[in-house]
Amino acid sequence: MSTVIYPSPIFGPIHSRRLGVSLGINLLPSDGKVCTFDCIYCECGFNAQRRPTRRMPTRQEVARALEERLADMKVNGPAPDVLTFAGNGEPTVNPEFPAIIHDTLQLRDRYFPQARVSVLSNATQVLRPEVHAALMRVDNNIQKLDTVDPLYINKVDRPTGHYDVQTIIEQLKAFNGHVILQTMFLHGPGVTNTTDGYVAPWLEAVAYIRPSQVMIYTIDRETPDASLSKATHDELDAIAQRVQEKGIPCQASY
Numbered sequence: 001m002s003t004v005i006y007p008s009p010i011f012g013p014i015h016s017r018r019l020g021v022s023l024g025i026n027l028l029p030s031d032g033k034v035c036t037f038d039c040i041y042c043e044c045g046f047n048a049q050r051r052p053t054r055r056m057p058t059r060q061e062v063a064r065a066l067e068e069r070l071a072d073m074k075v076n077g078p079a080p081d082v083l084t085f086a087g088n089g090e091p092t093v094n095p096e097f098p099a100i101i102h103d104t105l106q107l108r109d110r111y112f113p114q115a116r117v118s119v120l121s122n123a124t125q126v127l128r129p130e131v132h133a134a135l136m137r138v139d140n141n142i143q144k145l146d147t148v149d150p151l152y153i154n155k156v157d158r159p160t161g162h163y164d165v166q167t168i169i170e171q172l173k174a175f176n177g178h179v180i181l182q183t184m185f186l187h188g189p190g191v192t193n194t195t196d197g198y199v200a201p202w203l204e205a206v207a208y209i210r211p212s213q214v215m216i217y218t219i220d221r222e223t224p225d226a227s228l229s230k231a232t233h234d235e236l237d238a239i240a241q242r243v244q245e246k247g248i249p250c251q252a253s254y
Helices: 059-076 097-111 129-134 149-155 165-173 196-209 233-245
Strands: 008-014 020-027 081-085 116-121 140-144 179-182 213-215 250-253
Touching: 008 059, 008 140, 020 116, 059 129, 059 140, 059 149, 097 116, 097 129, 179 196, 213 233, 233 250
Parallel strands: 020 081, 081 116, 116 140, 140 179, 179 213, 213 250
Antiparallel strands: 008 020
């Protein structure tokens, strides 16, 4: 069982495979997980084993903690490449998410204007107009699309509420290119998604959405489902090439 639970509201900086020196912003409780997915590969573990007892941080708490950390980094380093909304679940479920984005952009501009603001999201909240508008303001709007197969989604991503992948695809297209798609490729009993039966329809959705970039990756840390294993370098490279052939940049992380 994976046991990675992040402090709240600020953690790191850490070195991200995809983003560089990343200062984490966790809008969820510091003692558990709050997510609209219950992915079998999540490094934070299964939702049922990670029920929090503490509340989500408030807008004021996030702004205060972030400013303190940025002020320290300005003096002592390191300079962040990115301020990343991630942590113990889905950041956009925090009810003050749009206001927190506003504050974060202001603080970024004050202390490290060259740093980029990123949001790692599972895309379940992009139908909400206020969330969509906030995501349009960040530099890296990174949204998950692991597959277009509903059976696979229910086996692997395991949404906790209603989730219609075709509706999500339409909402991702509505970002008009201001979106980066991220996709996890892995192996496991009945859940391997590196075969053409999964990749080809996923590629059609990617071409339809026309994101600015696609990030494909595989398992990097312990997973709550111990039967899972990594996609190979060759598999990821082959998928990345197929994305690039459609004129869309693609980054593979192994």
